[in-house]
Amino acid sequence: MKFSLSEDQQMVQDMARDFAKSRIEPIAMEFDKSHQFPQKLIKEMGELGLMGVNIPEEYGGAGFDTVSYSLAVMEIAKGCSSFAVTMSVNHLVCEIIRLYGSEENKKKYLVPLASGDHLGAFCLTEPQAGSDAQNQKTTAKLDGDDYILNGKKAFITNGTYSDVFIVTAVTSAKDAPKKEISAFLVEKDAEGLILGQPEHKMGQCASNTIEVTLENVRVPVSNMLAGTNGFxxxxxxxxxxxxxxxxxxxxxxxxxxxxxxxxxxxxxxxxxxxxxxxxxxxxxxxxxxxxxxxxxxxxxxxxxxxxxxxxxxxxxxxxxxxxxxxxxxxxxxxxxxxxxxxxxxxxxxxxxxxxxxxxxxxxxxxxxxxxxxxxxxx
Ligand SMILES: Cc1cc2nc3c(=O)[nH]c(=O)nc-3n(C[C@H](O)[C@H](O)[C@H](O)COP(=O)(O)OP(=O)(O)OC[C@H]3O[C@@H](n4cnc5c(N)ncnc54)[C@H](O)[C@@H]3O)c2cc1C
Missing domain, CATH: 1.20.140.10 (Butyryl-CoA Dehydrogenase, subunit A, domain 3)
Incomplete structure (x- = not known):
């Protein structure tokens, strides 16, 4: 088994370390105190390829492997874990679109997310459904070529600053023998998508966490990921x-x-x-x-x-x-x-x-x- 890093892995680690030392560490305490989201610095991370480290270049990412990604998150978290969680959630959203998005979804949503032009949010948790995520109540009802989403998502990282939200909702009927949960790509400007105020947290105060409410949000069927296999x-x-x-x-x-x-x-x-x-x-x-x-x-x-x-x-x-x-x-x-x-x-x-x-x-x-x-x- 080889424990040494490849040239690429070493380069990504060095680059992330330099950025954390020069740009994050000096302001981390100040941003923590003011609960300020570091939007400008997150953009800079995007320019360095740090918002899509292991996403293929053809989809806007830096095209490195997961080991490189892990090394980069370690270095950024050494600077401040608020930056690292912002980065990690964006990668989670990218990975889902890479795995389950259509080619059209990838071009429209993955490219700007992985290149750092946009930011993404992952909306699974609800006030009554955290660990027991199957217990969710958000619904999606088919209406022509669209689904109409209604419900509430809790503790959504990056919410205020996100351009696209992956949202789960129940697509089966109330009395169906099996509960079906689906996942949808929802754009920030969708009518009826209501963003709550940032939560006042104990730590990671420079990261953003909000409640997201969906009131009759219309989402095209083409934005549904993997049909009814959303869970x-x-x-x-x-x-x-x-x-x-x-x-x-x-x-x-x-x-x-x-x-x-x-x-x-x-x-x-x-x-x-x-x-x-x-x-x-x-x-x-x-x-x-x-x-x-x-x-x-x-x-x-x-x-x-x-x-x-x-x-x-x-x-x-x-x-x-x-x-x-x-x-x-x-x-x-x-x-x-x-x-x-x-x-x-x-x-x-x-x-x-x-x-x-x-x-x-x-x-x-x-x-x-x-x-x-x-x-x-x-
Ligand atoms: C700062 C922050 C950011 C977050 N970001 C996101 C996000 O971006 N997107 C998102 O969807 N969610 C997000 N979450 C939600 C987070 O993932 C949930 O809080 C977490 O999954 C726990 O769910 P819960 O809070 O409902 O706790 P509960 O599920 O109510 O759990 C309470 C306690 O019971 C324990 N417990 C529950 N079930 C079992 C079991 N079967 N066996 C043993 N113990 C059990 C738990 O481990 C825990 O200790 C975030 C939360 C916070 C605080």
Missing amino acids: KVMMNGLNSGRIGIASLCCGLASSALDEALSYAKDRQAFGKPLNRLPVIQDKIAEMGTLLEASKLMTLNAAYVKDSGSNYVKSASMAKYFAAENCLKIVDQALQIHGGNGYISEYKIEKLYRDARITSIYEGTSEIQKIVIARQMTK
Whole structure:
């Protein structure tokens, strides 16, 4: 097994690292405080190919593999995880259109999304249907050549700034023996698409999260993805999305570890730097090991996807492991900062808040375990 990066992978990693260091890191704390969405910088990321890293060039992307994509998300998340989640959700939308869109859908929606001209949103969750996504109530009723959508979607990342929304809705009749869920491409200017106010979040405050309401939104049949297999469309999208979020966790945890290492070197206690105290060294060793394992599992999931094999288990394992250990690493990194870690002037306070969502969105840790066990026992 080869562990070294190809020239392309190395180049993408270097480019994303440079961008994160020069453009994201200097403003990350300020954007977190003001809850400002970094629209201009997201556009710049698009110009660098960072909004469609693993989408083929013919569809507006940069044409690299999933390993390159994962490396890029890790670097961007080191700069700020709000940028990484914006990027990851856009890739999730791109991947769904790449897999299930018609040629016309790809030209119209995928090209501008993957090139960073447009931004995309993934609308599965509803107020009463998160983990239990089948319990959704949004409906789509056929009317001539259009479907008419009605319902409410919750916690939609990128919503305010998105040009296209992938929205799921129930297409079967209420009394049908089997519930059918379909996925639709909805344009931002569609009449009846109502965007809520941004949620005031604990962390990842520079990312955008809103409620989306659909009131008699008319969508052409040609914007339906994979007929009545919309649930499969979204679940397959989430499988690839989980590699993005696992990568985000690695970048965020890596940033927390750097903060802890630097603090432990400078801070003196009992006449020596913290990093000379055995208990602190034990924490550092534990954090470093968990981060290394998270990265390997994440890159492995990306590699399995690139090789064309079933990567569902690898992606869920990576997301579960990287998220849970990201929480452990930021927690211990804050502990090493002592009281200062609790003060918002210190970067670790932001990282601690940012990390908390990682074991919740794109499938909670509990749901990842269900997916993993299902794959292992089928
Ligand atoms: C900041 C943010 C961004 C998001 N972005 C998006 C987005 O872009 N698009 C989108 O569609 N959604 C998005 N979500 C929604 C997110 O994916 C859901 O919040 C998540 O799937 C959990 O659903 P829930 O909040 O309804 O919790 P619930 O499903 O109500 O779960 C509550 C708790 O019960 C546990 N639980 C539920 N079922 C089981 C079970 N069968 N076995 C064991 N435990 C279980 C869960 O793990 C959790 O701990 C976002 C959420 C947030 C907060």
